[in-house]
Amino acid sequence: MLCVADILSELLSWAPPAIAWDRDNIGLLVGRRDASVSRVLLCLDVTPEVVSEAVREEAELIIAHHPIIFHPLKALRTDETRGAMLAELLRRNINVIALHTNADATRHGLNHILAQSLGLQEIEALDPVKGHLRVLSLRIRRSEGETIVLPALAGAEEQVEYDCRVIEDDWMRIDLRAPSWRTAEMRRKFGLRLADIPHSFSEYRIEDGLPDYGIGSIGTLPQEMKVQTFLASVKHALACRMLRVSPYRKDDTIRRIAVCSGAGSSCIPTAIAAGADALVTGDLTHHVFLDYQRAILLVDAGHYETEHLFIGLCAARLESAVFENNEKIDILQARTNTNPIWFE
Ligand SMILES: [Zn+2]
Numbered sequence: 314m315l316c317v318a319d320i321l322s323e324l325l326s327w328a329p330p331a332i333a334w335d336r337d338n339i340g341l342l343v344g345r346r347d348a349s350v351s352r353v354l355l356c357l358d359v360t361p362e363v364v365s366e367a368v369r370e371e372a373e374l375i376i377a378h379h380p381i382i383f384h385p386l387k388a389l390r391t392d393e394t395r396g397a398m399l400a401e402l403l404r405r406n407i408n409v410i411a412l413h414t415n416a417d418a419t420r421h422g423l424n425h426i427l428a429q430s431l432g433l434q435e436i437e438a439l440d441p442v443k444g445h446l447r448v449l450s451l452r453i454r455r456s457e458g459e460t461i462v463l464p465a466l467a468g469a470e471e472q473v474e475y476d477c478r479v480i481e482d483d484w485m486r487i488d489l490r491a492p493s494w495r496t497a498e499m500r501r502k503f504g505l506r507l508a509d510i511p512h513s514f515s516e517y518r519i520e521d522g523l524p525d526y527g528i529g530s531i532g533t534l535p536q537e538m539k540v541q542t543f544l545a546s547v548k549h550a551l552a553c554r555m556l557r558v559s560p561y562r563k564d565d566t567i568r569r570i571a572v573c574s575g576a577g578s579s580c581i582p583t584a585i586a587a588g589a590d591a592l593v594t595g596d597l598t599h600h601v602f603l604d605y606q607r608a609i610l611l612v613d614a615g616h617y618e619t620e621h622l623f624i625g626l627c628a629a630r631l632e633s634a635v636f637e638n639n640e641k642i643d644i645l646q647a648r649t650n651t652n653p654i655w656f657e
Pocket of ligand 1: 379574575576616620
């Protein structure tokens with residue numbers, strides 16, 4: 314049977330911890346790595362109702378977007394909601410994993426699918442992750458580089474960007490560009506193929522951002538759209554009861570759109586600098602609307618509404634995962650509505 318560690322490593326290979334916000338709290342937050350798992354419940358927030366649902370559904374693992382433990386716990390009191398919930402999870406042997414800003418910022422992560430759900434095209438990261446791009450430089454004889462390494466790169470499942478050139482005495486250098494969390498595995502794989510062949514690796518960091526990874530996304534609508542039409546499509550796509558928006562004129566049109574799931578006020582200057590006509594996000598305050606009303610159209614669709622796509626995204630990721638021995642798990646999407654805000 315699969316265990317928590319198998320599922321965790323699959324999820325973290327998709328949403329690497331290296332790109333999470335440095336003050337975030339992600340990974341396995343309750344339970345143990347070696348616990349067996351046959352049923353998983355996915356949710357945005359762990360609430361007492363979600364815990365009851367996990368108990369009813371006999372799920373051994375909850376995967377949530379928001380960390381159940383975020384601020385340091387100074388007490389664990391079972392006469393308070395969070396303490397009682399943690400005690401219940403431990404009593405019932407239910408494990409909890411959080412995938413938070415790492416799932417927001419990863420390639421094809423939450424921000425990317427949020428942009429896709431609004432019909433945007435040519436989607437890229439709004440603020441590409443910096444400090445994680447590496448060049449893995451392989452020095453090898455030209456003959457073996459051309460017959461072994463280059464064909465392997467051309468046939469690789471996951472595309473790798475590289476340059477190659479011939480250097481002194483018929484040796485060649487192949488420079489592979491990859492995120493920091495992939496280079497150890499690449500060295501290991503090439504090391505196995507090249508076990509009896511003279512070669513050497515060196516690795517260095519480059520400062521460019523990783524284009525597919527980052528907080529927020531930006532893209533373009535297929536054509537210019539009236540603001541009013543765009544807002545109606547946002548409401549429909551994200552199942553919003555209402556939107557809070559900056560003042561606009563009836564004939565205003567937009568095309569380039571930035572998105573940031575959850576609370577995105579910190580993305581506003583980047584969205585403006587990237588030439589966005591509008592930013593779709595959540596949790597904007599009166600003063601934020603006031604300060605930026607002439608610079609960009611702000612669309613506050615709600616924190617929950619811009620993030621609930623996480624559940625389907627995570628389900629799709631787990632459904633397509635191939636575990637050892639083709640082991641399977643049941644993937645359940647929480648039916649409990651955890652939106653803490655109602656509109657009356
Ligand atoms: Zn959030």
